[in-house]
Every structure is written in C-alpha cells, then in structure tokens.
Amino acid sequence: MNNEQLLEIIKAMKLEILDILQNANLANDKEAQQTLQVIDSMFQRLDIAVEEVIPAESLKAYYAGVDEATKALSAAGVNPIGGLAASITSSGQVRSAFTSHVHMEAIAEITDNTMLDLKSAIRTARQNTYFTLMTTLQDVKKDLQSGIIQGKARRVITQRVAESFAKDGMTSFITIDGKRLPLDFYSETVVRTNLKTAHTKGAGERYRENGMDLFTVTGNTPTCHQCAPLRGVVFTLNPDRKDYTYMDPKDIISHPNCQCSMSVWVEEYKTASEIEKAQRESKAFDPNKDTRSKSQRDAYNKQQALHRWNNETKKQYARYKSVLGDDAPKTLGGFKRSKKSNSENFRELQRKYREKMKEYSR
Numbered sequence: 001m002n003n004e005q006l007l008e009i010i011k012a013m014k015l016e017i018l019d020i021l022q023n024a025n026l027a028n029d030k031e032a033q034q035t036l037q038v039i040d041s042m043f044q045r046l047d048i049a050v051e052e053v054i055p056a057e058s059l060k061a062y063y064a065g066v067d068e069a070t071k072a073l074s075a076a077g078v079n080p081i082g083g084l085a086a087s088i089t090s091s092g093q094v095r096s097a098f099t100s101h102v103h104m105e106a107i108a109e110i111t112d113n114t115m116l117d118l119k120s121a122i123r124t125a126r127q128n129t130y131f132t133l134m135t136t137l138q139d140v141k142k143d144l145q146s147g148i149i150q151g152k153a154r155r156v157i158t159q160r161v162a163e164s165f166a167k168d169g170m171t172s173f174i175t176i177d178g179k180r181l182p183l184d185f186y187s188e189t190v191v192r193t194n195l196k197t198a199h200t201k202g203a204g205e206r207y208r209e210n211g212m213d214l215f216t217v218t219g220n221t222p223t224c225h226q227c228a229p230l231r232g233v234v235f236t237l238n239p240d241r242k243d244y245t246y247m248d249p250k251d252i253i254s255h256p257n258c259q260c261s262m263s264v265w266v267e268e269y270k271t272a273s274e275i276e277k278a279q280r281e282s283k284a285f286d287p288n289k290d291t292r293s294k295s296q297r298d299a300y301n302k303q304q305a306l307h308r309w310n311n312e313t314k315k316q317y318a319r320y321k322s323v324l325g326d327d328a329p330k331t332l333g334g335f336k337r338s339k340k341s342n343s344e345n346f347r348e349l350q351r352k353y354r355e356k357m358k359e360y361s362r
Contacts, residue, residue: 001049001052001053002053002057003053003054003057003191003192003195005053006049006050006053006191007184007187007188007191009046009049010046010183010184010187010188011184011188013042013046013170013183013184014166014169014170014182014183014184014318015318015321015332016042017039017042017129017165017169017170018162018165018166018318018321018322020035020038020039021035021133021158021161021162021165021322022158022162022322022325022326024158025154026137026154026157026158026161027153027154027157032137036130036133036134039129039130039133040126040130043122043125043126043129046122047119047122047123050115050118050119050122051115054111054114054115054118054191055111055115056092057191057195058107058110058111058114058194058195058198059088059094059107059111060088061195061196061198061199061202062103062106062107062110062198062199062201062202063087063088063094063098063202064199064202065198065199065200065201065202065203065204065206066087066098066103066202066203066205066206067086067087067088068199068202068203068261069202069203069204069206069207069264070082070084070087070206071084072203072263072264073206073207073210073212073264076264076266076269077266077269078210078212078264078266080206080210081097081209081210082097082098085097100209102205102209103202103205106201106202106205107198110194110197110198110201113194114190114191114194114195117190117194118187118190118191121172121173121183121186121187121190122172122183122187124171124172124173125169125170125171125172125182125183128168128169128170128171128172129165129169129170132164132165132168132169133161133164133165133169135164136160136161136164136165137157137161139160140156140157140160140161141157144156144157159322159323159356162322162323162325163319163322163323165322166318166319166321166322167319168180170182170183170184171183172186172187173186182315184314185311189256189257192257193253193256193257193258196253196258196259197250197253199261200249200250200252200253200260200261200262201249201250203249203261203262204237204248204249204262205249207237207262207264208237212264212266213236213237213238213241214234214235214236214237214244214264214265214266214267215234215235215236215237215262215263215264215265216231216232216233216234216235216262216263216265217230217231217233217235217252217260217261217262217263218231218260218261218262218263219231219258219259219260219261220259221296221299222292222296222297222299222300222303223292223296223300224255224300225290225292225297226254226255226258226287227254227255227258227260228290228291228292228296229285229286229287229288229289229290229291230252230254230260230287231291232281233245233281233282233285234265234278234279234281234282235247235282235285236282237249243279243282243283244278244279244282244283245282245283245285249262265278310336313332313335313336313339314332316335316339317329317332317335317336319353320335320349320353323353323356323357324349324352324353324356327349327352328349329349
C-alpha cells in the first residue's frame with residue numbers, strides 16, 4: 001500500500017461507517033454495541049496501516065528529492081557526487097552511497113513528525129466517533145421513551161445517529177477559530193504536506209553535500225500570496241552567507257498542501273551583472289509582499305473557489321447519504337455530476353432530503 005491508497009481508504013471510511021449505521025438495528029442494544037466494536041476495529045486497522053505506509057513513503061519522497069537534485073546538478077553542469085545513479089534500487093533499498101548520517105537523520109525526523117501528527121488525528125477521530133455515536137444513541141432513546149419524538153424506533157434512531165455522525169463523528173482536529181476538520185481532509189493535508197517537505201529536504205541536502213548552496217523556488221501556477229514572493233529569488237542554504245537571504249529547505253513548504261520545489265542556482269556560471277541582480281533581489285526579499293498581478297490573483301481565487309465547492313459537495317453528499325441511505329447516489333462522483341448540472345434527478349434528490357428532514361423534525 002502507498003500513501004495515495006492509504007488516503008483513499010481514509011476517504012472511503014466515512015461512507016463505509018454510514019453504510020454500517022444505516023444497515024444496523026441500533027434500537028437493539030446488543031447489535032448497537034457490536035456495531036460500535038466493528039467501527040472501532042476499523043480505526044485500529046487504520047492505525048496499523050499508518051505504521052506500515054508512512055516510513056516507507058517518507059523514505060521514497062526524501063530520496064525522490066535527492067534524485068531530482070542529482071539530475072538538476074548534472075543539467076546545470078555540475079558533476080554530482082556518486083554520479084547520476086538513482087538513490088534507491090529496484091528492490092526498494094537505499095544505495096550505500098546515499099546512506100549518510102545527514103540523510104538518515106533528516107528522514108527519521110520527517111517520518112516521526114508525520115506519524116505523530118497522523119496517529120494523533122486518527123486517535124481524535126476515533127474518540128469523537130465513539131462519543132458522537134454513544135451520546136446520540138442515549139439521547140434519541142430518551143426522547144423516544146419520553147414521547148418527545150415519535151415513530152418506529154429503528155428508523156428514528158438510525159436516522160438521528162447517522163446524521164450526527166455525518167456532521168461531527170470523524171472530526172480529527174479543531175482549529176483555533178472553531179472549524180472542525182474531518183479525518184479525510186486533515187490526513188490528506190498532513191501526508192501530502194509532510195511528504196512534500198521530505199522531497200524538498202532531500203533535494204536541499206543533496207545540493208549541500210555537493211557544495212552548492214544557492215537555489216531558487218519553483219512551483220505551480222497560479223499560486224498563493226505566501227508562495228508568490230519566493231518566485232524568482234535566489235536563496236542560500238548557508239546561514240553564514242551575507243550576500244544572499246538564507247532559507248532552510250523545510251521553510252520552502254510554508255503552508256498546508258504547498259507544492260513549491262527548489263532548483264539549484266550555480267553562481268560560477270553566471271555573469272557579474274546576473275550575480276549582482278540576484279544578490280540585490282535576494283537581500284530585498286519580503287515574505288509578506290504579494291508579488292502577483294491582478295490576473296494571477298484572480299486565477300488563484302477561481303481555483304480555490306473550485307476546491308471549496310468540491311469540499312462542500314463532499315460534506316453535502318455525506319449528509320444526504322446519512323438521511324436518504326440507498327436513495328442517495330451510490331458514489332460521490334455521481335452526486336457531483338448531478339449537482340453540477342443541476343439535473344432533474346438532483347432537484348428530486350433535494351426534495352426528498354428536505355421532506356425527510358421535515359419528517360425527522362416532527
């Protein structure tokens with residue numbers, strides 16, 4: 001299993017739990033407890049999967065950065081130490097020439113940070129899921145017994161529990177401003193950001209061991225206000241140099257899901273005017289200055305609006321699935337297509353959802 005497969009398992013987990021809740025007789029105490037045990041075991045298996053996947057994926061990401069830097073050095077006219085040989089063999093083993101203390105220490109730090117963060121998120125989601133399900137089960141049974149709500153016990157309990165789980169059950173992190181981040185979103189952010197950090201760190205250490213301490217930052221376009229100031233500026237890996245602004249490779253990845261990379265800048269092949277210009281711009285570097293044009297900002301905002309639509313649609317699908325069960329589309333992709341086209345089927349789906357919610361509130 002690789003990191004993308006792990007993330008797909010986490011993404012599918014919420015819908016799998018919803019299906020389990022929809023098909024269980026939660027009005028029966030024994031079956032309810034068995035259902036909770038099945039869900040809890042899913043989190044246990046996920047925790048074990050993290051231990052199997054993350055160390056290997058961190059190693060691969062780091063040495064992918066090493067290999068990328070090796071090719072960049074060669075392309076820039078520098079003969080890299082150890083030649084152009086790949087750092088990892090086809091069997092997955094790191095070649096002896098690349099198992100220096102510096103590399104191993106960097107990998108261990110990144111792996112530990114990723115593991116701690118991800119396992120903490122899983123533990124929090126596991127606790128929140130159990131608390132949400134147990135609290136909702138107890139509350140809805142009390143309401144049924146007291147006559148506050150009426151209807152068939154199994155249907156009422158299933159609907160209330162599924163809806164509560166869809167809303168809060170997989171919360172893995174609460175931000176300082178109170179936003180609840182679900183496990184799938186948070187895990188994807190943690191894994192991809194940390195593996196990108198590993199990749200960049202690997203490239204930086206490869207440049208450093210070859211005596212190359214100058215680099216530029218590259219990345220996707222359009223980009224955000226945090227990454228834009230880094231583009232086109234020459235930085236140094238050497239904190240003792242005063243002619244260029246120092247930047248640690250790990251600081252290149254300055255925000256979650258950052259996709260920036262570093263590319264070697266060989267000073268000895270530059271003209272005096274190019275060096276003077278690079279030094280001047282490096283010293284004038286201001287991380288807080290948004291260097292994008294209006295069209296670049298607009299393009300980025302449009303891209304982010306699409307991301308927000310996708311994230312909200314995922315949440316909406318979970319809500320519809322929790323209330324409508326098998327009457328909801330079988331896949332998220334089908335739901336997205338129906339919503340985007342505002343088809344007659346989607347409008348009918350909305351009507352059914354509203355009717356169910358009114359029925360539930362009576």
